[in-house]
Amino acid sequence: xxxxxxxxxxxxxxxxxxxxxxxxxxxxxxxxxxxxxxxxxxxxxxxxxxxxxxxxxxxxxxxxxxxxxxxxxxxxxxxxxxxxxxxxxxxxxxxxxxxxxxxxxxxxxxxxxxxxxxxxxxxxxxxxxxxxxxxxxxxxxxxxxxxxxxxxxxxxxxxxxxxxxxxxxxxxxxxxxxxxxxxxxxxxxxxxxxxxxxxxxxxxxxxxxxxxxxxxxxxxxxxxxxxxxxxxxxxxxxxxxxxxxxxxxxxxxxxxxxxxxxxxxxxxxxxxxxxxxxxxxxxxxxxxxxxxxxxxxxxxxxxxxxxxxxxxxxxxxxxxxxxxxxxxxxxxxxxxxxxxxxxxxxxxxxxxxxxxxxxxxxxxxxxxxxxxxxxxxxxxx
Amino acid sequence: xxxxxxxxxxxxxxxxxxxxxxxxxxxxxxxxxxxxxxxxxxxxxxxxxxxxxxxxxxxxxxxxxxxxxxxxxxxxxxxxxxxxxxxxxxxxxxxxxxxxxxxxxxxxxxxxxxxxxxxxxxxxxxxxxxxxxxxxxxxxxxxxxxxxxxxxxxxxxxxxxxxxxxxxxxxxxxxxxxxxxxxxxxxxxxxxxxxxxxxxxxxxxx
Numbered sequence: 338x339x340x341x342x343x344x345x346x347x348x349x350x351x352x353x354x355x356x357x358x359x360x361x362x363x364x365x366x367x368x369x370x371x372x373x374x375x376x377x378x379x380x381x382x383x384x385x386x387x388x389x390x391x392x393x394x395x396x397x398x399x400x401x402x403x404x405x406x407x408x409x410x411x412x413x414x415x416x417x418x419x420x421x422x423x424x425x426x427x428x429x430x431x432x433x434x435x436x437x438x439x440x441x442x443x444x445x446x447x448x449x450x451x452x453x454x455x456x457x458x459x460x461x462x463x464x465x466x467x468x469x470x471x472x473x474x475x476x477x478x479x480x481x482x483x484x485x486x487x488x489x490x491x492x493x494x495x496x497x498x499x500x501x502x503x504x505x506x507x508x509x510x511x512x513x514x515x516x517x518x519x520x521x522x523x524x525x526x527x528x529x530x531x532x533x534x535x536x537x538x539x540x541x542x543x544x545x546x547x548x549x550x551x552x553x554x555x556x557x558x559x560x561x562x563x564x565x566x567x568x569x570x571x572x573x574x575x576x577x578x579x580x581x582x583x584x585x586x587x588x589x590x591x592x593x594x595x596x597x598x599x600x601x602x603x604x605x606x607x608x609x610x611x612x613x614x615x616x617x618x619x620x621x622x623x624x625x626x627x628x629x630x631x632x633x634x635x636x637x638x639x640x641x642x643x644x645x646x647x648x649x650x651x652x653x654x655x656x657x658x659x660x661x662x663x664x665x666x667x668x669x670x671x672x673x674x675x676x677x678x679x680x681x682x683x684x685x686x687x688x689x690x691x692x693x694x695x696x697x698x699x700x701x702x703x704x705x706x707x708x709x710x711x712x713x714x715x716x717x718x
Numbered sequence: 719x720x721x722x723x724x725x726x727x728x729x730x731x732x733x734x735x736x737x738x739x740x741x742x743x744x745x746x747x748x749x750x751x752x753x754x755x756x757x758x759x760x761x762x763x764x765x766x767x768x769x770x771x772x773x774x775x776x777x778x779x780x781x782x783x784x785x786x787x788x789x790x791x792x793x794x795x796x797x798x799x800x801x802x803x804x805x806x807x808x809x810x811x812x813x814x815x816x817x818x819x820x821x822x823x824x825x826x827x828x829x830x831x832x833x834x835x836x837x838x839x840x841x842x843x844x845x846x847x848x849x850x851x852x853x854x855x856x857x858x859x860x861x862x863x864x865x866x867x868x869x870x871x872x873x874x875x876x877x878x879x880x881x882x883x884x885x886x887x888x889x890x891x892x893x894x895x896x897x898x899x900x901x902x903x904x905x906x907x908x909x910x911x912x913x914x915x916x917x918x919x920x921x922x923x924x
Contacts (some may be wrong), residue, residue, distance in 0.1 A: 471920050522914075524914070527917065540783060599782045
């Protein structure tokens with residue numbers, strides 16, 4: 338089982354001081370947070386993608402490549418990559434490059450984005466959200482697996498004899514998760530490809546997550562990737578911890594009450610009861626998190642949201658220490674003891690290379706011949 | 719329609735007082751519809767949703783995007799009912815904000831094709847066009863099938879027996895709703911979790 342953190346990269350005033358970090362501070366803090374995550378033994382750091390203030394989460398592969406250079410072990414991922422409004426050709430290139438630079442420490446989570454205007458900003462229509470996610474990912478999937486792609490769809494310029502470069506590291510594309518809060522079509526999509534499914538989990542009641550994951554598992558089996566309980570499931574989580582739970586509640590409450598998504602709505606107590614949010618002692622977090630598998634089954638990846646709502650960097654780093662030192666080691670042991678042997682771990686680059694029979698180091702395909710103008714497709718014939 | 723073959727009428731009332739004239743009108747509309755349906759040998763269950771009790775949950779749903787358990791139960795009642803009676807007090811020349819907010823948090827299509835009887839209350843009859851100029855457009859947008867008679871209850875109506883009185887309008891509206899309900903086969907919405915669109919179909923864009 339993998340444990341990690343995911344960030345949305347929000348620049349939010351600290352409600353207890355009124356101070357808003359600068360973009361520069363927040364961007365550098367994100368790197369600090371990722372490094373701390375590795376230091377305390379977490380497995381995954383994932384960044385969101387937004388193209389509007391108050392977020393600093395644009396250009397995710399720049400952030401992840403910089404973090405890759407400053408870390409050595411942690412898996413770099415996204416939460417999410419906007420498959421709707423980003424050209425799948427650019428995703429194919431950017432993340433394959435990141436895969437090479439980080440020696441395979443990359444996977445991605447596809448998502449549709451939740452900012453209405455982001456669609457028109459990138460020349461798309463939000464009403465096409467699902468069709469864009471379906472078509473764009475289908476192209477991305479091919480670009481990483483087929484050397485030369487000729488393709489025509491509804492949303493993008495056709496491609497004739499196109500080769501996405503660099504080719505995926507060892508000929509093995511990054512593992513892909515599909516994230517969705519509420520769209521059954523995305524669970525269906527993840528199941529069709531045998532990709533992972535990530536349930537956001539933190540903003541909605543557990544019954545909802547249970548239905549989404551249940552659908553994904555059922556369809557994963559339907560499409561012949563294995564039994565339903567072998568499907569690859571990830572969950573979000575949200576915690577704030579102090580040794581004494583009352584201290585955690587007292588310290589976190591102003592951040593909760595003013596948080597960008599749910600602030601000024603339900604009380605901390607109501608939201609804790611209705612969603613997986615846990616504010617309390619490390620032991621409470623351990624117990625709550627272990628309970629997740631009771632309604633989604635044995636799963637492979639648990640990401641926590643730790644750095645939002647204006648929490649100062651110092652506090653976030655303290656939280657990561659508690660998470661990495663007191664919570665995750667116990668969770669690792671307990672989850673491992675509970676999971677049956679036939680339930681696989683989340684795929685990593687190493688496991689995918691092994692599964693592919695050792696991998697291939699593809700020599701670069703011939704580009705269009707400068708002299709004859711022949712395309713790679715013609716060269717292959 | 720429930721499994722036993724009974725018909726269910728959901729009543730959504732946005733009155734704030736206890737008791738409220740809005741609730742009184744809602745109850746009378748429900749009774750009239752019940753009476754009319756029984757003449758067709760239909761057994762009727764009436765389920766009342768008092769929006770006042772859900773006011774905070776509705777606001778929270780607007781902010782968080784998901785309903786509390788109580789609100790979800792109310793939404794399910796409305797979604798699964800064979801017909802809806804929706805009654806609001808008139809506030810500032812329209813339905814109340816609470817009334818509108820409830821319909822704002824319903825999933826798209828929740829009321830599509832559903833027989834609906836509308837009612838409104840106010841201190842004077844001068845507000846009665848709220849039924850036709852505010853409520854009907856809202857429910858037309860929600861693709862509900864609204865019966866011809868919508869019932870307005872002004873304070874003075876509760877003490878009048880004149881021709882065209884409240885009682886007559888309530889009875890007529892109830893009969894119209896019953897006629898719509900018995901003419902329909904109950905058809906629940908397709909559950910996208912139980913019946914997902916196969917991926918090949920998603921991929922082909924059909």
